[in-house]
Each structure stands twice: as C-alpha cells, then as structure tokens.
Amino acid sequence: MIGISSSYFASRNFSVYDSVKKAYSLGFRTIELGAAHSFEENLPGTLKKIKKDFPGVFFTLHGLFPPLKEKIWFNPSLGLTDLNRKIIDSFFTAAETVDAKVIGFHPGFMFEVSYEELNGFGETKNIRWLDEKISWKNLFDVLDYAVKKNSENKFDLVIENIAALKDRALVSGKNFQRVFDEFPSVGLLFDLGHSLSDKTYQELMFFKDKIREVHLHMPLGKKIHQPVDEKTLDFLKPIKQIKEIPVVIEHFNGISEEQVLEEKELFESFF
Numbered sequence: 197m198i199g200i201s202s203s204y205f206a207s208r209n210f211s212v213y214d215s216v217k218k219a220y221s222l223g224f225r226t227i228e229l230g231a232a233h234s235f236e237e238n239l240p241g242t243l244k245k246i247k248k249d250f251p252g253v254f255f256t257l258h259g260l261f262p263p264l265k266e267k268i269w270f271n272p273s274l275g276l277t278d279l280n281r282k283i284i285d286s287f288f289t290a291a292e293t294v295d296a297k298v299i300g301f302h303p304g305f306m307f308e309v310s311y312e313e314l315n316g317f318g319e320t321k322n323i324r325w326l327d328e329k330i331s332w333k334n335l336f337d338v339l340d341y342a343v344k345k346n347s348e349n350k351f352d353l354v355i356e357n358i359a360a361l362k363d364r365a366l367v368s369g370k371n372f373q374r375v376f377d378e379f380p381s382v383g384l385l386f387d388l389g390h391s392l393s394d395k396t397y398q399e400l401m402f403f404k405d406k407i408r409e410v411h412l413h414m415p416l417g418k419k420i421h422q423p424v425d426e427k428t429l430d431f432l433k434p435i436k437q438i439k440e441i442p443v444v445i446e447h448f449n450g451i452s453e454e455q456v457l458e459e460k461e462l463f464e465s466f467f
Contacts, residue, residue, distance in 0.1 A: 197254060198463045199226025200445045200456065201411075206232035207449040212239065216246050216253070222457060225252060228300075228444045229290070231259025232318060234267070243293040255291075256298035256409060256442050258356075258385070262290050267311045267318070273304030273326055273366050275334030276341055284342050291351055298352045298409050298442060300385040301342070303367035303375075304335045320364060331366055332374070339379050349381065352408045356385040359416060360394045369399035376406060383408035387446075388424070388431060389415050397431060404435050410443040412463070421447050423459040429466045439467055 200222070205215035212233050219227045227250075236242065239262050260270040260283060270283050287299050307322040339355075346353055355375060360368040367375060375382060384400070386407045391397040392415035410432065414422040423445075432438050445459055 197226045197440065197442045198224070198445070198460055199228060199254070199256070199442050200224045200460075201228040201230040201258065201447075203228075203230030203232035203259075204445070204447045204451070204456070206230065206234070211242075212236060213242050213246060216250055220250050220253065222453065223460070226254040226256070226442045226444070228256045228258050228442070228446075229261045229294070229296070230446075231261055231263070231270075232448070233261070233263045235263045235265045239263075240289070240293065243290055247294045254442060255294045255296040256300060256444065257287055257291050257296050258300040258444075259302060262286050267313070269305070269309050269311055269318070269320060270302055271305055271309060272301065272335045272338035273306070273331040274308065276337045280338055281341065284338070284345065287342075288345055288351075296351065298354060298385075299342075299346075300354045300356055300409060301339075302358055303355050303365060304331060304338075306331065306363050306366055309364075322364070328366075335366060335375075336378060339375070339382060343379055343381060346381075352383055353381065354383040354385040354408050356411070357387050357390050357394070357396060357400055359387075359390045360396070361416070368394060369396040370402075372400070372403055376403065385409045385411065386435070387411040387413075388428070389413040389421065392428075392431070393417075401434055405437075407435055407437070408441055410435070410438070410441065411446045412443055412459070413446050421451070423447065423451060423455050424462070426462060426466060429463065432467075
C-alpha cells in the first residue's frame with residue numbers, strides 16, 4: 197500500500213484538495229493528510245468533496261491535521277490543554293469525514309517548542325525544558341483521551357518515532373514500551389529514516405508486529421527526507437505486514453515528481 201503524504205504538495209503551496217488531486221493523478225491510492233498545510237476556510241466541506249471525488253482512496257491522518265490558523269507543533273507533552281483537546285477532536289472529525297483508517301500522533305517533545313519553517317519543512321525551536329516526569333504524565337493524559345474517543349476501535353491510533361536529535365523527542369527506542377504497556381491498542385508509526393538517523397532501528401524492530409504505518413525516506417543528513425534506495429528498503433523486510441499497511445513516502449519541496457514516482461516504482465518492485 198504505497199502512498200504519499202499530502203505535505204509533499206503542501207510544501208509546494210498546494211491546497212488540501214489540490215494535493216489529493218495531484219497525488220491521485222500520480223497513481224497513488226493511499227494518501228496521508230499531513231501537517232504541512234496552511235489553514236483553509238471551510239475545510240470540512242473540502243474534506244467531504246475529497247471523499248466524494250476520490251473514491252477508493254485509503255486515507256491516513258498525521259501530525260496536526262486539519263491545520264490551525266497559526267502553524268504550531270502538536271505537543272502532547274503539554275498535556276490535555278484546551279488546544280490539544282481541540283486538535284484531537286478535529287483529528288477524529290476529519291478522520292470520520294474521509295473514512296481514514298489511521299490517525300498518527302507525534303509523541304511530544306522534551307521542550308516546549310515553537311514552529312519555524314525552512315523550505316516548506318517544519319522545524320522546531322526549543323523554548324524551555326519540560327520536566328520529564330510531568331511530560332510523561334501529560335502524554336498519557338492525551339493518549340488516554342484519544343483512546344477513549346476511539347473506544348470502538350474504528351481507527352488505528354499510532355505514535356511516531358520522530359527525530360530525536362538533541363533530545364527533542366520524548367519517546368524513542370525502548371521508551372515506546374512504556375506507551376504500549378499503558379495503551380495496548382496504540383500502534384507504532386515507524387519512520388524508517390528517523391530510526392536509522394537516531395540508531396534506534398534495532399530497538400524499534402522489537403515492536404515490528406505493532407507497526408501499522410511506515411514513513412519512507414532516507415536517514416536525516418545534510419539534505420533531509422531524500423528518496424530511499426534499494427539498500428535502505430532492506431530494513432523493511434522484517435515487517436511481515438509490510439504489504440498490508442500504508443507505507444507513506446514523506447518528502448517536501450526540493451524532491452521532483454519524477455523522483456517520487458521512481459521511489460514508488462522501486463518499492464512496488466521490491467515488495
């Protein structure tokens with residue numbers, strides 16, 4: 197189920213609708229509604245139109261969608277604030293509208309962070325350190341709220357291994373065990389590139405059976421989120437369910453459509 201994140205098109209200033217339309221025209225039938233979009237008026241109406249105009253598409257939601265008027269990082273480490281409650285409620289409303297199958301959360305940061313944009317890619321700026329014990333409680337409060345909203349298990353709720361460079365990520369590697377022990381129904385959104393950059397690949401493969409979505413890009417380096425090569429795809433072989441779950445190409449401005457289609461073809465031929 198190779199797909200693409202709408203954030204790729206958002207970083208090129210496409211609207212939500214036009215992002216889905218473009219992804220569909222490139223042959224993708226799995227589309228992640230990502231976090232890079234700017235705020236749009238009447239997005240609920242747009243999502244209804246997307247569901248009507250693009251039947252048969254397998255949708256997932258990720259990061260912070262629908263977008264807010266001001267771009268921020270969804271940070272569960274701050275707890276079940278009014279804003280975080282609103283974000284989660286909006287996630288579920290959007291997921292219902294497009295009949296999404298997966299809702300993917302960021303795990304929270306060790307810092308209170310602000311949002312910066314570099315070449316269409318969101319970057320964090322650390323403001324102040326957050327107490328780790330309180331941050332864990334806050335994360336659990338947020339997940340508890342989301343899991344209870346999903347009491348009928350209509351959606352797969354997954355938490356991503358975001359890049360943990362400079363201790364930015366609250367959850368990485370073996371710490372995922374704490375989340376899965378507390379919330380057995382929550383799965384893993386496995387970001388291959390982040391795991392290789394952070395050297396957490398082996399630790400995260402311990403949870404390979406809980407992987408319900410994959411983000412596909414090369415390890416972070418001088419150029420972020422580059423297309424994968426065949427050697428890197430080898431790292432996905434231990435995931436037995438790889439053909440049955442959404443594998444989402446996650447790139448941003450600077451990667452050509454030709455490169456995206458080559459990566460799509462590479463994955464399809466590899467698996």
